[in-house]
Amino acid sequence: MQGALTTDRHSVAKPSKAKKASLGSLLAPVRGVLIVACLLQAVSAIAGVAPFIAVAELGRVLLAEGPIDSGHAWTIAIIGAAALVVRLVFMMAAGGLTHLADLDFQLNLRRRMAAHLGRVPLGWFTERNAGQVKKALQDDVSALHHLVGHAFTNMVSAAVTPLVSLIYLLWIDWRLTLVAIVPLLLGMGFLYAVQMRGYREKMAAYNKSLERVNSASVEFVQGIAVVKTFGQARKAYQRFLDETQRFMDYFWEWVRGLLKISAASEVVLSPLFSLVVVLGGGIWFVSQGWVAPVDVLPFAILGLGFTAPFLTIGYAQNDMMMAQQAAKRINELLDAPTLPDKETGRVPDGARVVYEGVRFSYDDRVDVLQDIDLDLAPGTVTALVGPSGSGKTTIAKLLPRFWDPTGGCITLGGVPIDELPSSELYRRVGFVFQDVQLLHASIAANIALGRPDATTEQIAAAARAAQIDERVAALPRGYDSVVGDDAKLSGGEAQRVSIARAILADAPILVLDEATAFADPESEAAIQDALSTLAAGRTLLVIAHRLHTIVSADQICVVDKGRIVERGSHAALLEQGGLYARMWAASERALSWRPSGPEAAATGSEAAQ
């Protein structure tokens, strides 16, 4: 319950072997350092107990019958003080070591993850958003910090300190030691009782309720604008309020049920309770003549420390659980299958691209594409058209290996594309899609991405060809202006920078999303000119949305439900009177649409009926 509002602390997570293994494998590189740090910490913990023992021993010397051995007393006092310094030095050494190791560990892990991400299919990224990748690479790796930096050394302290105390106390008097551990046993009993009262189930229900609050909150805030425009702000607010009040009710009910038992367990685990028990036992033992009064002193000092590890172990458990969840996500990322590397060293002969019986499925159950045959002769334009969801984009994205086909084969110059090193493939296949991708770097660096050795003149020439040179020249630092800082570009302008990049990279084969041309209505014409320049003289595979832009393509493939159903020139397809002809008619109608044309009146009267 202590952790109810923060995180689940007492519920003893029993991680599966697999999870433990995954965390273990991640930690493997720092295992050696961690062991050394734990040993240092153990020394520090032992040295930490020494001053306590010193006080006890000092008491023995000072209370001894006869004259005080002052030399002995000073020795003990100085050892006690010196032990503190030892403890500090070793503690700092252990902490510094784990923290420095943690930084290297994090860096290496992040590099490993980034390197892995560079080899997974591009499609992996379209199924996730960048936020999730950031969470794994930054937040989840950081979540391991507490584990590497603190948790292990803390656990060592939590174990060594009571253990050394216990040995010392047993040596003083084993019977009184038994009395001293009574609070510990009682505390464990109470916590067990809490667990027995369905703590875990309640924690799960609590988390569910919290989730509902989260989603009600998100929906409330996201939808409020819409709701308000329909005059129903009260209603959406009510739903949020109901959900949150229900959550508070649940929390209260849970807390109230456990309040007495948890308060009792915390009192039992408090140092004052230990003190009363130890002194009570001590007085009783002294009155029975079982121990000398001076022997009670060590118990009063060290007996209080037995319950302290409870808290540390509770925290460590929590850290361990968080780290395990983080490690799970990190491992999921590291386990994402990479594109198989089958490099054979074969060199493509020419730039002809051929799809042969290509089949594709995202999940190995439902085929998204079937029997795709395509032949892209060098220098020709092939357009893929079809309803949304037909698979035309997927066909195009197989060529730059966003994914690999499930069946069939795609060859470039006679070589299957998965046998080409990716650098070779991407030197030959370029692409421009709707989502503009500029880096937070200078305009020049963005344009020269594919050819870092390009000269300033070449960069400027590409920018000119992409109709963006004037805009760049007008920027405060010209080509050195940094995207997002002093180069604030509109969507259309960013699009043209990305086209300049493709022009400079100069791949002979180009996969192009035609929607790029009208991504920004304000600079449509300029983008179109840039695209025309880019397209000239290349082998083109176009995902087409507006049919009239591709009427003169060499071949038009009509994709429907994952198959190519029609194929031919614009004229031939119109004559065929099939899906293409219907789509053409629809697009002609859409082009002639006016919001309140004569047709509108007719539909309007229909609405009024």
Next chain:
Amino acid sequence: MIRALLNVAGPEAARLLQRNLIGLGAEGLLMGLGFALLVPVLAALFANDTADASIWLAAMAGVLVIYAGVRYRSQLAGYMAAIGLGRGLFSRLGNHVAELPLGWFGPERVGQVGRLTSQGVIDVIGVPAHLLRPVITAFVTPATVIALMFVFDWRLALAALITAPIAALVYRWTGNLVQRTDHRTDAAAAEAAGRVVEFAQNQAVLRAFGRSTEGYDLLDNALKEQRDAGRVQIMTAVPGFAAFVLVVQFAFTIVLLFGTSLALGGSIDVPELLALLVLAVRYVEPLVMAADLGGALRIGRNSLARMDTLMATEPLPEPTASAVMAGAGIAFEQVGFAYDTRPVLTDVSFTVPAGKMTALVGPSGSGKTTVIRLAARFWDVNAGVVRVAGTDVRKIKTEDLMARLSMVFQDVYLFDGTIEDNIRMGRPEAGEDEVRQAARLARVDEIADRLPDGYASKVGEGGAALSGGERQRVSIARAILKDAPIVLLDEATAALDPENEAAVQDALRALTADRTLLVVAHRLQTVQSADQIIVLDEGTVAEQGSHPELMAKGGRYAAFWRERSRAEGWRLAPDRLAPTDPSNTHRAGA
């Protein structure tokens, strides 16, 4: 922090919170008193007087019992305060958010506020529920112990106390040191996070241009900097932290050595010294514990501060009753408007006649979208008046204004319910057949037919189960059902496949028929068929008139029209471009 809590708590929760605080103070005192009783117990015990020791022990046990009772009560009060605080915060934040102007809800804000009204509240109520106890007792208990030490032996008490100000100074000094390195680590973490996002978002491009296999320098440098910044921080923090611990330990060392010399000099009772030494070893521990809780407290405090800012955002003033409205026209009279300090519109005047269509055109950033948003009172103008149905929008109650308007914007938000729920939102009391009729007009019937559960199909969070065009059709059906006399339309720029585009346009035709229409137009057909065209440029009305009038004028609009017409007739590959093309010459050279 505690004052801030009391401020947001509301009267009843504040009272519970105060009771909780008093209880916690009493807890700390009792704990300190219990510890201090160790001195007489041990003194009696070492004097071999077990009877006397038992009496003192009984007193200590009595303190323990009272402590347990107080602790239970203050824990109860703490939870009750947390619950009261939670209920109050949820409802007050929710209430306030519901009143904020539409313009306030940008995408970034939505995320922040969504977190604040869920996890943020949880963080805040965790303070009275869990965090106050260890923090308060960590200070009260040692203070009590030290105070009582003075009763037994002022010299040792003073020796123990003497390091406290030094410890406080060192603690602050270390904090400052670490804070200075914090800036660098924070900046490095932000930069690295940004690069990771970029790395993921630009993966396609990075690969296409051969920048993924051999590592992406910008990311790698950022990761390295993150490590190096961390190193600097540790190198700074470790000595500082060591100094702090050393000083705290010094308190014990002084008591130990000074006490030994006092005892050897015979000027202190040995039992008393030993008991005081026990107290001294225990007195610093809770302080170190409290330092560990600083992080959780800071999170709560930050959430509180954000709530304060949110609550300080003023809703737009709302009239108690709407002024009389007539007709369905819109008028802008010398309107000036600025986001924060950035002027967007200056001296904009025009009228949108009832039942007619008015199109807004202009380059991006010219203020088109702001105009239609001001008509719906997303914000209040800085100068001039916006009138809807002849009345200043500021004199119309939000519900009445909204009842006159339908808005179809590009960013469509659907609720995580069924298609029918989402349409019915337009007019909850509408009959089944009315909902179906609106669906049919907006061609949502085709979507429902395709889905397994028909109109009862779930649309997913935000409408994720539907395509962009389908979401638009549902939102238009919603607006058709609402049947408001004025339609504000922001024409979509995104590409739809031809069939979806045709369906959306059919839907819009049904919505806009016979209504007043103010549209941000991107399509030439839309612009051409408008009764009136308003050309905006840099926040002012540059030209105004019908299509033929403006074309005849040969000004800005005519230039816009020529450019756009050229774009509309574009062919990706009409005839293979002639070899005069610059990229060809470039390639020849490369």
